Amino acid sequence: MQGAVSEHMHVVEKLGHSPVWVRNKGDLEAIRALIIPGGESTTISKLVELNDLYGQIRRMGQSGFPIFGTCAGLILLAKKGDGEVKRTGQKLLGLMDTQITRNAFGRQRESFEIELDVGKMKNFPCVFIRAPAITKTFGKCKPLAKFEKFVVAAEQGNLLATSFHPELTEDTRVHEYFIEKI
Amino acid sequence: MVKKMIGTTRLKEGFAKMQKGGVIMDVVNPQQAKLAEKAGAVAVMSLHRVPADIRAEGGIARMADPLVTGKIMEAVTIPVMAKCRIGHFAEAQVLEALGVDMVDESEVLTPADEENHIDKKKFTVPFVCGARNLGEALRRIHEGAAMIRTKGEPGTGNVVEAVRHMNVMNSEIRDLARNKHNNTFLERKAHEYRVPLQLVQKTAEMGRLPVVNFAAGGIATPADAALMMQLGADGIFVGSGIFKAGNPEKFARAIVEATRNYDKPEILLRVSKGLGEPMKGTLLESDREKMQLRGTG
Numbered sequence: 001m002q003g004a005v006s007e008h009m010h011v012v013e014k015l016g017h018s019p020v021w022v023r024n025k026g027d028l029e030a031i032r033a034l035i036i037p038g039g040e041s042t043t044i045s046k047l048v049e050l051n052d053l054y055g056q057i058r059r060m061g062q063s064g065f066p067i068f069g070t071c072a073g074l075i076l077l078a079k080k081g082d083g084e085v086k087r088t089g090q091k092l093l094g095l096m097d098t099q100i101t102r103n104a105f106g107r108q109r110e111s112f113e114i115e116l117d118v119g120k121m122k123n124f125p126c127v128f129i130r131a132p133a134i135t136k137t138f139g140k141c142k143p144l145a146k147f148e149k150f151v152v153a154a155e156q157g158n159l160l161a162t163s164f165h166p167e168l169t170e171d172t173r174v175h176e177y178f179i180e181k182i
Numbered sequence: 183m184v185k186k187m188i189g190t191t192r193l194k195e196g197f198a199k200m201q202k203g204g205v206i207m208d209v210v211n212p213q214q215a216k217l218a219e220k221a222g223a224v225a226v227m228s229l230h231r232v233p234a235d236i237r238a239e240g241g242i243a244r245m246a247d248p249l250v251t252g253k254i255m256e257a258v259t260i261p262v263m264a265k266c267r268i269g270h271f272a273e274a275q276v277l278e279a280l281g282v283d284m285v286d287e288s289e290v291l292t293p294a295d296e297e298n299h300i301d302k303k304k305f306t307v308p309f310v311c312g313a314r315n316l317g318e319a320l321r322r323i324h325e326g327a328a329m330i331r332t333k334g335e336p337g338t339g340n341v342v343e344a345v346r347h348m349n350v351m352n353s354e355i356r357d358l359a360r361n362k363h364n365n366t367f368l369e370r371k372a373h374e375y376r377v378p379l380q381l382v383q384k385t386a387e388m389g390r391l392p393v394v395n396f397a398a399g400g401i402a403t404p405a406d407a408a409l410m411m412q413l414g415a416d417g418i419f420v421g422s423g424i425f426k427a428g429n430p431e432k433f434a435r436a437i438v439e440a441t442r443n444y445d446k447p448e449i450l451l452r453v454s455k456g457l458g459e460p461m462k463g464t465l466l467e468s469d470r471e472k473m474q475l476r477g478t479g
Contacts, residue, residue, distance in 0.1 A: 112186045
């Protein structure tokens with residue numbers, strides 16, 4: 001896929017695991033957990049569709065396979081989008097009981113860093129880049145972190161999503177938390 | 183860090199990282215921007231005229247009308263970048279006030295200052311700059327650029343200069359990496375490149391540019407994009423190559439696919455077939471025509 005792939009791979013490697021860069025269907029057979037990175041969600045969703053990954057990732061997610069989405073990944077995991085998602089005809093994986101909004105905090109000029117408590121992880125450095133956010137959780141989804149009026153991290157069993165980019169920091173706690181789901 | 187921080191180096195360089203593996207397309211109006219978004223561009227670059235037209239029409243090339251750039255921002259959901267002239271910090275201020283996502287301090291436009299580049303650290307908005315070699319790249323990064331692209335030779339449809347610039351940068355970085363424990367060597371290079379030793383050490387340690395590095399300047403076909411990706415580019419800028427082609431939509435899609443699957447010849451074959459006429463392109467006769475020789479300081 002497109003976006004901050006190598007940054008996630010670097011963290012996974014640092015934690016003692018071997019990362020695989022998923023670009024095509026065959027790559028999905030070799031992995032035990034999937035991270036959908038930050039990047040342009042419009043672009044990533046097109047690539048997911050184009051490369052025929054969509055159905056398989058959806059089935060994997062439904063059957064308990066661990067998936068972690070950051071930023072654009074949080075959008076793709078959601079069940080409900082917003083006007084922008086509709087306008088661009090973006091196809092969501094529809095796995096998490098969340099409604100999201102794209103560019104919740106504004107454009108790049110408004111991008112920001114702040115420390116937040118994420119579940120039991122205190123003072124996690126959160127990097128928000130043209131970030132989306134969760135406007136509503138329902139069903140089985142559990143909010144993990146909030147900022148202003150939005151949920152910015154959430155989990156639902158095997159699924160984890162953050163508005164921010166833990167892969168752009170030295171703090172590996174969120175990745176460790178995700179890897180425990182395997 | 184209880185308070186919100188904006189405009190940090192991490193945010194600027196992080197924004198560039200989100201573009202990796204993608205194609206950024208030059209557009210001059212909202213219709214072109216929509217076509218680019220639909221074709222899978224990660225971002226669009228707003229400018230008044232594409233480089234091929236700047237060459238053909240002559241005159242002074244300046245920042246695009248902010249009204250048009252604003253309309254492009256309304257038309258698409260992907261990030262919108264815009265070009266300003268080298269050293270023209272007032273144009274950059276206008277673009278920041280408008281709220282574009284990244285400013286390209288670009289040799290494609292007519293330079294406003296032949297001695298100085300913009301002091302990019304003063305801005306909240308991130309910058310991308312062109313470079314022909316490692317020295318230029320590191321000087322721009324030291325000034326605050328969050329992203330680098332090869333200069334190549336804009337508006338020519340000839341990939342040869344982008345290849346040259348990528349090769350030069352790669353070989354200079356390999357040189358640093360080989361000598362990463364040789365402090366005398368690194369000090370000499372820092373002096374030669376006119377940047378702090380720390381930046382040279384970081385580059386040597388990483389074995390690559392410390393920021394995202396795209397290819398630009400002369401990319402006209404899917405195979406051109408794949409070539410640059412295989413030479414180590416993190417992504418692709420296409421200027422005239424799309425909207426000067428016979429069928430922009432086909433070319434845009436094909437270049438996005440080729441950038442994604444740059445190391446898969448069978449996919450490159452499929453996307454290269456039956457695209458119609460690529461941009462005609464032009465061979466330059468003299469150095470005076472070369473945009474890459476602007477802003478080399």
